[in-house]
Amino acid sequence: MSDPIRISRAATKKPKPKDSELTFGTVFTDHMFVMDFQEEKGWYDPRVEPYGPFPLDPAAAVLHYAQAVFDGLKAFRGRDGQVRLFRPQKHVERLIQSSQRLCIPPLDPDLALKSLVTLVGIEKDWVPSTVGTSLYVRPTIIASEPFLGVRPAKSYIYYVILSPVGAYYPEGINPVKILVVDKYVRAVEGGVGGAKTGVNYAASLYAAEEAKHAGFTQVLWLDGRERKYIDEVGTMNIMMKIGDEIVTPPLSGTILAGVTRDSALSLMRDWGLRVSERPVTIDEVAAAARKGTLEEVWGTGTAAVISPVGELAYKGERLVINGGRIGTLTQKLYDAIVGIQYGTAPDTRGWTVPV
Ligand SMILES: *Cc1c(COP(=O)(O)O)cnc(C)c1O
Secondary structure: OOOOOOOOOOOOHHHHHOOHHHOOOOOOEEOOOEEEEEEOOOOEEEEEEEOOOOOOOOEEEHHOOOOEOOOEEEEEEOOOOEEEEOHHHHHHHHHHHHHHHHHOOOHHHHHHHHHHHHHHHHHHHHOOOOOOEEEEEEEEEOOOOOOOOOOOOOEEEEEEEEEEEEEOOOOOOOEEHHHOOOOOOOOOOOOOOOOOOHHHHHHHHHHHHHHHOOOOOOEEEOOOOOOEEEEOOOOOEEEEEEOOOEEEOOOOOOOOOOHHHHHHHHHHOOOOOEEEEOOOHHHHHHHHHHHOEEEEEEEEEEOEEEEEEEEEEEEOOEOOOOHOOOHHHHHHHHHHHHHHHOOOOOOOOOEEEEE
8 A cells, every 4th residue: 555645735825827817837836746766665755745846966867867757637627616637547557658668667556646636636726717728737757866877766756746727829729830840850769759758858849949930830740760651740649631531640659649649539439430540651641732632630639639730831832721720620629628628528438537
């Protein structure tokens, strides 16, 4: 059995922003969850404490060799006032899988789930209520051992922080313009693309900055070997509707197994649509766009849920999708997932966990 969670309350509480003032990831709640790991003790001392910096040795392994993983999920306040976490078990499972790839000792899944439910429960007042807003939950594990040799660390910190957030994209649900890059890659087969680890994000910044300077919202990544197959869009999974087939790249190790991806695929299969997880080349997509059969393209991810793509730029060619407007299926998926998240549609799949 795991230790009980110790709770020490913050002496003072921060002012909470109005729903209309919320951005992404700038404001944090009054408390955080923390737990330590040492080789001799395993994971120990799970606790909720006031939010704040913790001491970290300048030699801590994470600061030098990036041994760290994280995950990201959300809690929503329904129209009925009920707070719900969306698929937290699936996120815990993925955090443990990411840990494995980075040689980080696994958390007990039950305790990890409890850490999320307990912390969100304590911070319930921080969950905003306007549709589109939510409480973002960020579990993180870092290697804390002060040691400059290269091997898995012997001590770690697991912590969870919470941030009330508004819509992820400032443009809202409007379709975005995406630059297809073939100069840079974010992941290669055999690498860490399938793990949610900060290095993938660090590796993506340079290309994303170039794309932004050129007037695009994000980049579309191609595979690292041939620069031919579509991988992901920014930090989201990608899906497209070509004729009557919905296509998304398979989980072959270079892309992240998105929970939103999984949710969208289940919904579309339940709706009787033809859904294929198969490799798809940028040439196939460009040809479909020219033929007029590239009907819809969208990204999936916790932050934005569903993000329609209105334009792909590849080798100087502009592929405009659905006249730059959000497609019918894209909108239907968004509505279906958001409905379950906010409790306005029945949760027949057991995706939400009430807090
Ligand atoms: C987190 C993430 C996603 C989306 O995963 P969700 O579980 O849907 O939020 C997709 N790609 C990358 C690279 C990610 O880090």
